[in-house]
Amino acid sequence: MKKNLFYTFIIFLGIMLFPFSIKAAPVGLNFSVAPSEEQYTAKGYFDFQTQANQVTNLTVNLTNTSSKKITVHIEKLNALTDSNGNITYVSKKAVKDSKLLDQTRLAKKYLKGPNQVILAAKESKKVTFTYHAPKNIHDGQVVGGLNFYENSGNSSDNYSSSDKSFKITNRVTRMIAIVANYQPLQAKLTVGKAFLTSDSANPLINIKMKNTVAQMGHDLRFSYTLKNNDGKTLYHQKFTAAKTGTPFAPVSSWVQQINWPLKTYREGTYHLTLHVKTASPAQSVTKNYTLKVKNKDVSAFQKASGTKNVAKTNWGLIIAVIVLAILVIALIITNIRMYQKNRKS
Template sequence: MYKRIISLLLMIMTINVAPLQTLAQDGTMNFSVTAVIPENQIDQTKSYFDLKMKPGQVQELEVLMNNPLDKEVTVINHANTAITNDNGIVDYSNANPQLDKTLNAPFSEIAEVEKEITIPAKSSKTLKVKVTMPKEELDGVILGGLHFTEKEVENPKEDGKGGVQIKNRFAFAIGVLMRENDKFIEPELQLGKIEPSQINFRNTLKANIQNTQPLIMPEVEVKSHITKKGSDQSLFEQNKQGVRMAPNSNFNFGIDWENQEFKSGKYTLHMTVFNGKDKWEWNKDFEITQKEAEKLNDKAVELEVDNTKWYIFGAIAGVLLLMVIVFILGQYVMKRKQKKRRIENRRKRKKKQNTVNKKKQE
């Protein structure tokens, strides 16, 4: 019972979603949205939907949309499945994300919403979102978000050169958390694929961390470092606190390569992940191939190139060149000596022959 209460409290703490809003230059908003809290709301004080539902239950959620401007505003609406982005944040803004294979009931598949709505000037409208729970009872939670974005308005450019000018867009998100029971779910994380990659054209190792369970993980801490395989010397390390993971989601934890070149070889990732009292430890080998290293290094910016190999190649080339020069000089000197000996021998033979001829004449 204690574990169950703690689990629910952590989920409630995590789901609270602040609107993603942008203000106009005069400080006003082009539109605003407010969740109309229904009777089956677990906590009536929350500004997002936190619902207790039954298997197969169909419910219409209502969102009040207000337009304070003197002109109509058109809003694009999406019912998005919550994911964990690569910054370690629960994200509701992606309308077509790559969903985790362990996710059985994506919010985007059980929710229906009108794709576009126009709010008249100085008026409000109520948007209805139809939610249909799966017929089979589900343990844990379903997490999604209603995402609202102002439709782009195209106006001719002031310079008269043609084309269009895109105005600022206003966006909001309202979280939707649903559950059918209060069963305690044991947390489970897994370490997936490890691969060299880049973030903003800077070399980064990406390690995929997967939350395989239908629960929110609100306060995850990650500690990691890289070594050469079979070595204890740390080459690179990355630690991060405050990571939040959506149910049945995964993200790529980035380990900064500190503007260094990727070098081909076999390495080991040492990673420890904490979530409150829960702890996971992994020591996983991976390999960076020569092809991968060259491809990424060629695209990297602000790369601190290691010239050691070129110094070695230069030294070897210098030694080889010196050996060639010494060999050529040695051959030259040897040939000069041989030529000198031949000349000297011919001179001696000639002198001897002259002496013999002279004796014959006598």
């Protein structure tokens, strides 16, 4: 009888924890790609001087490292600045909280070349793209990239399950940056307003920032102090170590995010002193902010983080659990009766 009860419990546990199975396939690149010209191979990306109306060839060595035929897709990308103050490469003109201030600096429209390349097993090809410098840009930089990937709706690069409505598509990519240099300028960082967002598991302090010049800036670093309304220091963050060569995009605006540094998120008035430094060129900016956490902000955080029971009741799941529990109890009772009957006989 003990064995029957044990097996019953295992069956019940399996039903509850594993309603469907996921088959995972190994994910990796089936190809290699790198700039073919010697002047670019050391850096691993294209960094070149240009001028108005000039066309520059950008050639890569693309190699199929697998034993099957593959199709490599290529996206042309623009460069924006993400919420950590680093360059991010996207196919869109803008993303949430980040955009270019000068739309003529969108690199994607100046990049020409194939959208896909078919490679036989172990085949290598030289593939040439071109950058067409527009007639109306004479200084600064245009920054973008080429994104290479292999992806198929039914390839082994996807996770799938027995439930056809459930699929996770994985796309492993290799990105090569492109920096078109005109007459050099100097980046100029401006630091704007601050605001809080509370509807996430971690509240965020958001700082509006801009690089108003069409030249990359480098090594963006922060130091800040958070005080309560009585002037008591609640948290102090020293400058982090310099990030070697990490740039933010030319002529771009973004929202820099800082995690709420305190263990609790309470209603009240807080004072933030923010120090910002950059290199190449060296800049230093200090800003003071007043941040007000309202009762509705605390409620939004509690809802998003699950620290307060604000979720709607899932009656479907509750009923399913009750039905399964009844079935398990019925099975246990049946086993007990069979055991008692066997003992009497």
